[in-house]
Amino acid sequence: MSELTARVREIAKRLLDNQQVDVVFGWEKGTEPFSSTPVFIRRPEEAERLVFDEFCIHNLSTYLLDYRDGSEKIGIFVKGCDSRGVVRLLEDEQFTRERLYIIGIGCPGMKDPVAHALAASGLDGNQDTAGLSAKCRQCVHPNPVLYDELLGVQQEPHLRGERFAEVKQIEAMSTAERYQFFADIFSRCIRCYACRNICVACNCRRCIFEETRPQWVGRETNLADNMMYHVIRTMHVAGRCVECGECERACPVGIPLMLLNRKLIKDVNQLFGPYEAALSLEEGAKPPLSRYRTDDPDNFL
Template sequence: MKDMTDQVKEIATKLLESGQVDVFMAWEKGDAPHQSKPFFARNVADVEKIIFDEYCIHNLSTYLTRFRDGKEKIAIVVKGCDSRGVVRMLEDHQMKRDRLHIIGINCPGMKDPLEAMKQHSGFERETGEKGLAIKCLQCMQPNPVIYDESLGEIQEPHFKGERFTEVKALEAMSSEERYQFFSEVLSTCIRCYACRQVCVACNCRTCIFDEAKPQWVGRETSVGDNFMYHIVRAFHMAGRCIECGECERVCPVNIPLMLINRKLIKDVDHYFGPYDAGMAYVEGGKPPLSLYKIDDPDDFI
């Protein structure tokens, strides 16, 4: 992907040199060969560090929260998933469109640096090359949905199967079976909050899980407190999750968070759709569940 790196660097140099932007968000190489990490270039000298390779998997849009209170003009490089995250930030009024210059890259799919790290460490090292990350094999939108300029060939969706197969299997369970299933998978959650930290939709300034007075949700890693954490997290994601798969990718104990997210995606689409979060940005548009109407047909409201 050297060619792509060169093209990104060229755009970064142009934008920073001309003063069109104050910050250029992209990636730089980490310490390990399979590690690439978010990088914010602030001047032309920084541009040298910018790269785009098969490990640029992090959703850069999450980092826009760091700039939400400022006035800087920001250039951001986005893949399909990051671009849906940018839409999330715009719809949530966390960022203004006129502060952004968006460089879209039609994404061929990325490898997971966490998987590569596991593969290259420990006693049972594997030497073979790993393929695309799971989230990329399940990706339906590799091409950016919002951009000012775009790079690379348009890509076909990487996912070819039936999107909700696992959700339907979950729905087919009895409520006792479902309770048993979730008791087992959620009992291993260590409440590290990596899934929250990496999520572009988790952009509240004060998170309910951090509040101490009152403490809304217990902090034990008991099944009860874990259920509460995951129920609250899931409801906050309803109609807002842009399906980037980052939460599940970073979970150290492999909790199937995308199963929960996709159940909500399916239900929001069914009851309020057709709708997929972050697929298009309409200035002033109101996505489902973001609007209250006095004549809402649901009586519980």
């Protein structure tokens, strides 16, 4: 057992033993060696199920949404991206700080469980299983930004190279090329909504995509409706996306959603910044597109 796993178990057991929290969110070993999955434990003896290894890739903050209407106190282990998700929910007033005990872990970067599963199954031996997952290769904030207790070694950013390199490639295309690029990508979307469901920033109680009177976006998987879905989804997380990469990771057809998210991150930073979402918790702070200022840029009107 690794030292970090031992510490995670010890802390969870202590919190439940002392009745400081009612439930602890962490990760346990999945059914395969290359998978670790979220787990929610309520009894001190269940702390033995917890692990912290290179496959704890899920962002646990999203699961707080299932508890937002209750009053239970929750202990939650967070990496850098999970902690920004917690800040997202607190800023959005979907949760209160008093209900949380946050244990931060400096994140060394996670591996891609799907790539490992494909390689192990023999279905695709060309998978890159040596390095970090795609989302972690782009990570600039691996250390928790909000915590009550901190574990592990503080990490340097995992990103190598230029942060918005891929976005700039798309920006350099002509309008027609760019349209074709996105048309090709979005025609693959099966509108399963996994990218919305996994997203901590997609926390509206009533989602526009489920409204029927009026129905803002058609349910068919044709290109026009798919494009409308993606424009709305991306705009709704503009200035709020915490770059956890879970939307792209959850997509069953490999749509590069982080390209769009990062384009909006770059634009919001340029137009309203310097700004990065959910890097700290400040009383009354709101993301740029949730505020109005008379000197906001409006030359597009």
